[in-house]
Each structure stands twice: as structure tokens, then as C-alpha cells.
Amino acid sequence: MGSVIAFWILAALVVGSAVGLVVRRNPIHGALFLVVNLGGVAALYLMMHAEFLAAAQVIVYAGAIAVLFVFAIMVLIPGKEETGPDPLRAQRWLAVPLGGFLALEIALVLRSTVFTTSRSPATVPGGVEAVGRLLFTDYLFPFEVTSFLLLAALIGVMALTKRKAS
Amino acid sequence: MARLVWLIPLFPLVGTLVNALFGRVIGHRAHWIAVPALGASFLASYAVFVRVSGGETYTGDLFQWIAAGSFQTAITAQVDPLSAVMLLVVTGVGFLIHLYSAGYMHGDDGYARFFTYLNLFVFSMVMLVLAGNFLLLYVFWEAVGLCSYLLIGFWYQKQSASDAGKKAFIVNRVGDFGFGLGIMLIWTTFGTLDYGEVFARADASVSVATYTAIALLLFMGACGKSAQLPLHTWLPDAMEGPTPVSALIHAATMVTAGVYMVARSHKLFEMAPVSLEIVAWVGGLTAVFAASIGLVQTDIKRVLAYSTISQLGYMFAGVGVGAYAAGIFHLVTHAFFKALLFLGAGSVIHGLSGEQDLRKMGAIAPRMRVTAVTFVVGAAGLAGLPPLAGFFSKDEILAAAASEGHTLLFLLLLAGAFMTAFYIFRVVFLALFGASRLSHEAAHHVHESPAVMTVPLAVLAGLTVVAGLALGLPSAHGTAFSRFLAPVFPAEEAARGLAVPLVSVVVAVAGVLLAWLMYGRRPVTAEEIAVPKNALHSLLLHKYYVDELYDAVFVRPLFALSGWCARVFDLGVIDGAVNGIGRLVVAWAQGLRRVQTGFVMNYALGMLAGAVAIVAFLLARAR
Amino acid sequence: MLPLISFRAIAPGMALAATACLLLLLDLLPTRGRKDHLAVVGLAGVVLSMILSLGLWGSDERAFNGMVRLDGFALFFNLVIGFATGLVLLLSIDYLRRQGMESGEFYILVLFSAVGMTLMAGAGDLIVIFLGLEVMSLSLYVLAGWFEGRLEAGEASMKYFLLGAFASGFFLYGIALIFGATGSTNLDRIAVAVAGGAARDPLLIIGFGLLVAGFGFKISSVPFHMWTADVYQGAPTSVTALIATGSKAAAFAALLRVLLSALRTVQPDWAVLFWGLAVLSMTAGNVVALAQQNIKRMLAYSSIAHAGYILVGVVAGGALGGGGVLFYLLVYTFTTAGAFGVILLLERDGREAVAVSDLAGLATRHPVLALTFSVFLLSLVGIPPTAGFVGKFYLFGAAVRTGYVWLAVIGVVNSAIAAYYYLRLIVFMYMREPEGSPTVLVPSLPAGLALAVALWGVVQLGVLPAPFLDLAQAAVIPLLR
């Protein structure tokens, strides 16, 4: 019962912060909402016994990514943003129904056979060990590719910033 | 024989390559490469022809072109009596016209370029005739079109010339689209594109509807290439090209490719009688339609262009009523006399320093004797006066139409014959005889063309005179020509009465007489020729307004649609105030906020809409 | 348990990755300021990778627990990607120096993106496709905005990045839903689940739809195409060539592998979907291209149209359609890289000559270049004997053979419309006199070499396509087992 209440509280928090991110005009507020959102999702991971991910979420997402955003915003934007009339106001009236339609489609997910069949009894080990074992066996190759991906991103960023210096 | 056959296209190909690569060095000596190349090619064709007369045929592959899984197509050459005749015409007439061009194009800046294109054309045309399967036929069908496009726009400094080139290409695309589909349909129906195999498998096991579809699609291609209704509009404009090009490509050879193709695939057409009927009627209607436009044109080359369209109509009418040999025979004789007429017209134009307007000609016969005599021979040939070639070949078609029970078609063709005789002798009287309407300057410079131009005229005139008598005299077993083609086309029944020839001669003479009464008996002024006398005349002068119709129905809406799509379709919902790139750039520079629309969001909206639509579609299908 | 570690299976990609790392080191050495040698070393790596691919021809194995597949399909695409990357490297050398933007990182990023492409081509698991896509895209985002200081470049980079990331979001959510429906991201296991009845699971259907949206972005199919024109126009021309050839080929490789190996049993369901996408892409691309005045933009819309043609082959499926797609992508790589290569050599008044009117009179001043460009354009139209003709013939033929006659008809109509705007360029080159200062050719030996290779490809595949067609068809067979 407690877990159900916790879920609904977290869900409200996560959805609320997401809406806040999208609606607020000030990007700084948006970034803070993003941090809240990411933290909320981390808590949801904990509830699903994915402890490793919860930790990674806080460290990588909330700790690094969101901070980068805040940093970029502080450096770049003097004061408020998105002033003046929105030339694409009409688009909002299209975007929201289309998004709603997408939500409707995804709501059909709940009719999936996956959720109607009875659940397998085995509980999933969520600790570092289980995930780590997977990463270094089945997912060894993508794991190595990830390192390459990060290297590519690094070089890309270097290239973008180095040119400024010269 | 194999080596001999491949030599025919090889010579012009080598000529093309040499002139293309070393054109700058060779410059005004380009004809020393191009003309001998054609001569050699002609000799090879002749040798092949002699072997074929002896009953030999040849089919062989150069190499496998596309061979993937079940689908195999090779570069195949096929020589039978039909292709042997075509080869002889293409290389023979081609050789004479090359020779003539050496004089006509003398001093032109693009001399080497001209001969490069011309050789390339002959190569492609020879390959088109030699092709042993439909795919190869299609390839060189496109290739000759490309050469035609290049040569029409040869004098690209003239806007009208490059426009004409473009028009030719676009109209031909319409035809080729059908042709391409037809070939695909052949492939799916028979599983092969090889002539021999396709025709062998063409039996009752395939439905008539399929045959009809194939035949009509192929005929669509033929209509484009051979300028038949309603795709005829490009040919008169194609006269913007140099005159030898008009003679070679737009009279003697390329435009007849459609007739050749229909004759070649007659097995398929015969499986669908309706399609042959359509071929005949399109041919007949085109013959009369184009001839009637030819009645009032004032540009000497345009008259000849409409005449070509009309004569091609005769060929299709012949093929359509099943008289294949007669159609091909007319193709051959037409190649002679129409090339002669074009080259003669070119000689006149050359002698008048570029004047093409009939209203500014007249009375030049005494000063251009060879040209005048040969032109009259050609005109008589076209009009169908006996005993010239045109008489025999046209008569064959008329007789076939009459005896196959196409009475209405026969009458149509007869009317066309009358008009033909009239318009061509109108040209003769206006250009060569009567009163001089030349400008002072032109009158001063009138001169006969050099021998390099008049010799081909004389040779073609000779051919026009003898070809009919030698090949076209009817006998109990058909003409000599049809006997030669008997291995390809089923033998036609022979021994027709004298009624048809008599009627056609009377009609032709009547046409000539009328022309004489109107234009030859007394001098006419330039105004009399040009001013539309009544609504009909005006309709004819405007070529039945076909070009205007096409422009209004196809061209303008397409551009409007394109512009509309560029703005609306691709940008989604945007501010209607913005309507021009230039204006936007300026507006941006001025920092006007009202035109700054955030396109990234528009693009993203498009993507979302697409994703939603795809998911909705898939879900709906899964229900 | 450790999975089978097979360096064989990833050798061609490894060669590229190792070369990229080598370039990183070489770039650090103090040199004479020019970076040509990096491009040459990179080219050597590309050639090595292609040789490895040829050497491995005939293998058919799975490695790393099914994450990687080494089969003819992957190897064929490695060759296509190798050609694309090699040509782009050659084209870039003098071009970058001319624009004052030469830098070692450029070549490194080109190689990085090539690694991403090979990953996509040889992926046996959705997550590897996703990672490969990201490696490729992140490099391309940076490359697209390489010409710092040009407003268009920054705009191109930003649009490409934002929309690409947006598309990645769809792609990823699609993967998540497919994982939910089948319990795996491995293509083989998905195939088993689909055959076992998961096909009607709405989870799988929605997931697949979102996946298609992600792929649609990369292959620039309508309605996910809108970035194409802006990015093609704003990016450096050699990068445009890479986006148009390599990235499109890689995306098609992954798409085709997903469709043919994981979802083959439900082909009728997705064939209808791609039928629509093909028709939309062909038509919209060609019609909008008619109105363009900028050559790069025009080629962008042409590339959208070509995505439509290639989708025709996807719809047809099987060895015929799949082989047609592979062959056409090879043809398209040569043709498009060649066409962009020609444009990148032209300058007028010291700026890049990218307007259609800049081509006026090119034939008289640079006849060889004009002829080369014409051959590429004719191949794009699909006029024989160029490679484009054989490719189209094969694609549409496959569609007719499999019963999609109307699709083929629409395709043929479209190529007839398309002829107009390609030929307009030829008309400008051969039949117009220039106004104002003439367009000049900036000679460049490496670029000349690239054009020669591309020209060879177009002619070779047009005149003697048989061995390559066989290769393309054979490459699809392992997917169909």
C-alpha cells in the first residue's frame, strides 16, 4: 500500500516538473524542473529495485547533464528569454492535439499481451552485480561501442571549441 | 558475318571518340574523320546486306549486360532482312548527309562538335536497328533522342533553338514513359526481353487485354519518337537545328524508329487487333492533320517538317492495316526523297544567306540549277507522281488500306495525298519559280552550292527516280521489296487492280495543278501568302492551337503546383505574408520580426504528424 | 559467460576506428601546418577496411552474442560506406584549405561517422543500431556546421542536431516498446517472437511505427525530410555528400535488416506503409525540386525523391527488391558524391558557385568538367547507359515482379518529371551564356581523382553491372534465411 502511495506522489512530481519545464518561459526554471524530474525518475527506479540505475541517474543525469544545462544557460542568456510574440502560435493548437493523439495511441499499450498475461514469479536482481554482469558479457560489444561514442563526442566538442580559440 | 556486323557501329563510334577527344586540335578538319567513318560503315552495311540477300542471318552477343538471377540481358545484335534494309538506309543516307554537312557547316564554330554529335547519332541509330532485345532497343532509343536533343539545340546561342531542344526532350519523355512501361510489361509477361524468345512465346496463352496493353504502351513510345498525334508538337520546332540534322534525324532516320519498332514487334500487335486498328487510325489522322497544317506554313523547313509528320502517318497507316512491307518500303523511299528535299531546302537557304521564309524567295531556279532540278524531283517523289519512288510506296499503302476494307481510312489518306501534292508544289512554285521577292541584298548573293553539297543531292535524286521502279513494281508475288522482307513479315497477297494507282495519280496531279493555279500561273506577293484569309486558314496557321492547349493544360499548372508545394507543403502552416526568398532575406536583414518563423518547430511538427499517422495506420491495419 | 569475441566480425569497422585513433595521435605532432597527410592516412584506412571487407566475403556468422553480424549484407554496405567516405576525404582536402577551415579533426570526425555507419550495417541488435546511429550522427552534427562564421552553417548544424535528437527520441522509445513486446532487442529473437504471435501486439506495432519515424529521418523520407534541404545547403559541400550518401546508405542498411530479418513474416503489413512513404517521398521530392534555384538544395530534394525510389525496392522486398536497394545505393553513392564533387570545385566571384545560373556557359570553358557533371546528372535522371538507369530499371522491375505495378508506374512518372530539373542544369551548362563574371574551376588533384573514381563507378555500373548486381543479390540472401 505504501508503495502505491509513493508511486502516485512520485508520478505527480515527475509529471508536474515535466509540465513545468515545458510551460515556464524562463529556461533557468526549466533546468531546475529538469533536475526535479530526473530525481523523481531516479526514485522510481529505486522503487523498481534498480538501485544501480538510480545512482547512475542521479550522478550522470542530475549531476552532470543538468548542471551542464544550467551552466550553458547562465553563460549564454542574460535574463529572460522568448520575448516578443510567438510567430507560431497556431502551431500550439496543432501540437497539443497531435501530442494528445500520440498519448492515446500509447495508452493502447495497456492492452498489450505483455500486461494481460500473468507475470513471471522471478524477481529481477537490480543490483550493480546483475547489471554489471550483463554489461560485460551479453552487452560487451555495445559497451565497448559506448566508449567510442564518448570519444567521438569529445572530439566533436573539441573541434567546435578549438576553432573559437584560433 | 559476326565481325562484319559489329564493324558497322564501330566506325562511327571511333569517329565520335576521335572528334570528341581531339576536337580542339582537329577543328575544321573534323570531316576527314567523320565522313570516312560513315563511308566505311556503309560499306560494311552493304556487305552485310549482300550476305543477308543470300539468306544468311545473324544473332550474337557482345557480352552479358545485366545478368542477375533469373533476369538476363545481353548486348545482342540481330541481323535479318528488316534490319539489313534499315542499316543500309541509315548508313547510306547518313553518309550522303555527312558529306553534305562538310559543305553546309563550313566555317561554323562548333564544326568538330557537330560531327561528334552526328557520328554519335549514327552509332546510336545503328545500334537501335541492330538491337536484339527490347532493353537494348530502349537504351538506344533514348540515346538517339539525346543526340537529337543536342543537335536541335546545336546553335544554343539562339534561345529558340535551346527551347526547341528542351521541348523535344520533354515531349519524348512522355512517349518514352509509355515505352518503358510497355517493356516492363513484356518482361513480366514473358520473362524475357529477347526478340526471338518474346515473339516465340507470344501465343494465345496470354490474354488479349495484356497484348493490347503492351501494344498500346509501345505505340505510345512510337508516337513520341515518330511525332504522331498528339505528341507531334516537338518536330516542327526541331527545325531550329542545322538543316543536315533535320534531313538526317528529323526526316530520314530517327523519326522512323517508331515505325521500325512497331513493324519489328508486329507479332505482339497482331495478338491485339484493336491496337493495330488504333495504329492505323492515329497514322491516318496524323497524315491528314499534319498535311493540312503544311498547306499554309511560310517557313520552308516547317512545311517539310509537317510533311514529315504526315508521311510518318502514312507509314503507320500502312503498318496498322497489316501491310508491314509497304510501310517499311515507304520508310525507305521517304528517307530518299525527304532527305533530298531537306538538303535541297538547305541548299536554297545556304544560297540565300540563311533566308527560310517562302515569302522572301522566288525565281531562284535559274541561278541554282542543280538544286532546283533535284528539288523538283524530290517534290514529285513526295507528291507521288509516277514513276518516282513515292508513287509506288504510297500506292502500296493506299492499296492495302483499300483492300483490307478500311474504306474511310483510304479516303482519309487520299485526301492527305491531295494536300501533299498541293503543299509541296506550293513550295516549289513559291521558292524556285514565279516572281522574285528576294531582298535586294539576298538577290545579289544568290549562288549555287559547292559540289560537296550538290553531289549528295544528285545521288538522292537518282535514288528517288530508280528506287520505285527497281524495288516497287508489283508482280504476282508482291514487290521485289516485300519478297526480300518475306522472312520477317508474312507474305502479302499480291495482284491488285489498277483502280487505286489511277485514282491516286489523278489526285496527285490535281493537287499539283491547284498549286500551279494558285501560285505558279501568275506572280504572287508576299502579303497574299501570309495573311489569313478566313477562320480555317487562321486555325491552320496556328497549328490547331495544340501548343497553346498543352501550355495551358499541363505546363502552367505544373509550375503553379510546384511553386505552391515549395511554399505550403514543405513548410507546414506558416505566415501567409511571406512569399518570396528575396523578400525574406531582405526582411531578415532589416530585423523585421514579423517574418521570423521558427522552422525547426515546423519541421518537428511535421515529423510528429508523420509518426502519429504511421502509428495510427499500423494500428488500424492490425485491427 | 563471456560472449564469443570475434575480431574478424568487426575487422572492417575496427580498421576505420583504429585509423581514426591513429589520426588523433598524428594530429598532435607538430607539423608544417597542412593536414593533407591526415586525409591520406585516413584514405589508407578506408581502403584497408574495404580490402578487409572483400577478404571476408562469403562469411556468414554472428558474434558478441548476436550483437554483430558478419555477412554479405554488412560487407556490401561496408564497401558502399567505404566508397562514400573515401570520396568525401578526397574531395575535402583542397576544399577545406580553400575555405580556410582545414583541421585534423575534420578527417577524424569523417572517419568516426564512417565507423558509426559500419556499426549500423553490421548490427544484429537494435541497441547496436542505435549506438551506431548516434556515433554517426554526433560526428555529422559537428561536421555540418564546420564553416564557422557562416550563418547558414551554424543554422544547418543546429537544425540537424535538434531534429536529429528529436528523431532519436522516437527511435529510442520505439526500441523500448519493442523490447517490451518481445523481451529482447536482438533481431533474431524479435523474429522468433513476431512469428510466435507478437505481431498483433499493439506494443510492437507502436514501437515499430516510432522506429520507422526514426529511420525516416535518417533516410530523409517524407514527412521526416524537412531538415534535408536546409542541412544540405548549409553544410560544407563535401559533408553534404557524406550525409547524402554514407548516412543514407547506413540507415537503409539498418532499416532493411530490421525489416527483412526481424519482420519478414509480417511483410504485407509494413509493405503498405512503405508504399505510401515511397510515393510521398518521390512525388514531394521531385515536385519541390522543380522550383529550386540553388543546386545543393535541388540535389537535396532530389535525394528525398531518391529515398522514395529506394523505398520502392524495400516494398518489393525479397532478394529482388533487396538486391535492387543495395545496388541502387551503390549507384547513388557514386552519382551523388560525384555531383556534389563537381559543385565543390566551382567558384564565382570568390564564393562558392551553388546557384543554377552559375553553371551558365560552363561547357565552353570547362568542357571535361561539364561532361562529367552531365554524366552524373543523366545517371540521376536514369538515362542509359549510365548506372542510374540500371539501378532504376532493377528497382522498378522488382516492384513489377512482386505485383506492385502501380508503384512502379508512379516511380516511372516521377523519373519523367525529375528529368526536367536535372536537364535544366545541363541546359544551363551547354546552352546559356554567362552573365557577369564567369564561374571558374578551382583545380584540385585529389578532387579530380575522386571525380574520376565516381565517373568510373557510374559508367562501370551502367555498362557492365552484372557482377555487382549478382553481388547485391547474393548479399541479401543471408537476411532471408
Add this chain to the structure above:
Amino acid sequence: MVPESHYVALSAVLFVIGVVGVLIRRNPLVIFMSIELMLNAANLALVAFGQRHGTAQGQALVFFVMCVAAAEVAVGLAIIVSIFRMRRRLSVDELSLMRW
């Protein structure tokens, strides 16, 4: 115990909010944050599905997505910063030099 379908539904809601954010905001940074929201939603779904199927694979996949997100953020912010340096403005509705 909360059923996994709840988590998946929540992730769908998050995903849609992210999509809408991309569509209605003009600041590239905010747009980008909305895209992060989309990735985050996918992560939540992956974990929930993993639980459902009784495997840790979902969690392993999320690990990769996090790496991708980190790499994207690095490159994306660098691009946005470089644009800002060039134009001194930052709103996608002002990035419309190229059109049609």
C-alpha cells in the same frame, strides 16, 4: 505492489510532454531539455519492461541510453554555444535563413 503497466503509462505521459515541449518552445536549450525528457521517458519504460520480462536487460539498455544522452548533451550544448557566439541571439525562430 505497483504493476509495471503504471510505470509504462507514466513514461508515455512523460514522452508526450517532451514531444509537446519540442514543438512549442523556441529556445533551443529548452527544446533540447524536452528531448532529454523524451529519452528519460524511454529509460523508465525500458526498466519497467525489464521487470516485466524478469530480466536485467532493460537496465543494461538504460545504461547505454545514459551514455548516449551524455554524449548528445556535450555535442549539443557545444553547437548551441557556438551559434550563440556567432549571432548573439538564441531562439530557433530566428534561425530561418534557409528555407524553401
